[in-house]
Amino acid sequence: DNRSVKDAASPQQVDYQKVYNAIADILEDENYDDGSYGPVLVRLAWHASGTYDKESGNGGSNGATMRFAPEANHGANAGLEHARNRLEIVKKKFPEITYSDLWTLAGVCAIQEMGGPYIPWRAGRKDGNVENCTPDGRLPDGDKGADHVRKIFYRMGFNDQEIVALSGAHALGRCHVDRSGFDGPWQYAPTTFSNEYYRLLEDEKWQERKWKGPPQFENKSDKSLMMLRTDMALMTDKGFRQYTDKYAKDENAFFSDFSKAFSKLIHLGVPTAQLSEPVPLKKIEDQAP
Ligand code: DDH
Structure with missing residues (x-):
């Protein structure tokens, strides 16, 4: 039947x-x-x-x-x-x-x-x-550096520009201690899609957070925002940085590249x-x- x-x-x-x-x-x-x-x-x-x-x-x-x-x-x-x-x-x-x-x-x-x-x-x-x-x-681990990020995303067939564009999704949401072990949001309006992630990466001063959890960064000014090591790599790695600069300055370019990636x-x-x-x-x- x-x-x-x-x-x-x-x-x-x-x-x-x-x-x-x-x-x-x-x-x-x-x-x-x-x-x-x-x-x-x-x-x-x-x-x-x-x-x-x-x-x-x-x-x-x-x-x-x-x-x-x-x-x-x-x-x-x-x-x-x-x-x-x-x-x-x-x-x-x-x-x-x-x-x-x-x-x-x-x-x-x-x-x-x-x-x-x-x-x-x-x-x-x-x-x-x-x-x-x-x-x-x-999938990528948040406590690693640029080499790890490249290895993971090149395996999927992405290039450096696409990696940086995709990472802008961290404008959204937050880390939860009971899920990943990390803690906090990347920006102040975590339910609004924008290029804030790149802007804050570049404009805030970031320092290692002193706590019992896994290594992560906090913004010096009010310590309410976070970055993972992998996020910091988009600013410290030369190959990534050119795109972080571009998306921090130009939200239209970010939206267009993010949509494609x-x-x-x-x-x-x-x-x-x-x-x-x-x-x-x-x-x-x-x-x-
Ligand atoms: Fe992410 N991400 N992500 N991420 N991600 C987390 C949360 C969210 C990494 C680690 C984490 C992308 C890339 C990376 C979103 C979208 C995207 C959390 C926290 C960790 C850890 C989870 C939790 O505790 O709840 C790492 C590492 C990378 C990397 O590239 C190296 C990409 C490419 C995207 C995408 O969407 C294109 C979103 C959205 C969240 C927020 C989730 C939530 O519940 O809030």
Whole structure:
């Protein structure tokens, strides 16, 4: 009886703008963190995609393998259950969408709704199974330097300019002691997408924080902001610094480069033949009332 083997809906059957709007609806929650699930949804899209390895071609957002225990339990993914659980509300309303499309679409929605640029997104990712989980260690560690950052991102196929552009996502959200061990936000308005991250990197004085936790930096002026060692590398490494300078001065250049690099990230490893044309996904504020 092949009626029990239900084919996944073809990408055309889903109204992605409706899914987008449903995600936009569940971003805010005054009882969660800084009042928004936006930042953790962006981190979910990034960690689902950033496992890509260009040599073997495995990893990446196709598969949504973070649903399974080995990958869900990787240290780098601590706390992402908050994002995955929140998105169950949307998955229940739109069971036809795959998790891998939903998680990447949620990242796009969160960035756009928090004031970021439009991000081109294509549908068509398929969900995999537990055998497709990637080995631990593919995502970056915050307590390391420029060499480590390059090794991790070159493996995905990114260059120095794209690395610096992608890192601007740290305008959003914060570190949580019970997730990564690190503590605090990178900027004063952590639910607003902007180039503040680069500006603060360059304009604040940063010193090592003296505490029992892992090595991180704090701003001298009021000690309420943080930078990881990997963030500091974007200022101290010559190859990275030219782009940090550029994005600190020119938010339009940052938005444009971030949009391209983030779009590349969330399609890594997805066979082109599987993907739809880019789906126009309007911000709520740009939709007719
Ligand atoms: Fe990140 N990130 N990230 N990050 N990230 C953390 C939080 C967030 C690194 C380490 C951490 C990217 C790159 C790097 C976001 C997006 C992106 C936390 C704190 C650590 C640690 C987690 C916690 O405790 O909750 C390192 C290292 C790198 C690196 O490049 C070397 C990139 C490329 C992105 C992206 O989206 C393109 C976001 C958003 C958050 C905030 C999450 C939250 O819950 O808030």
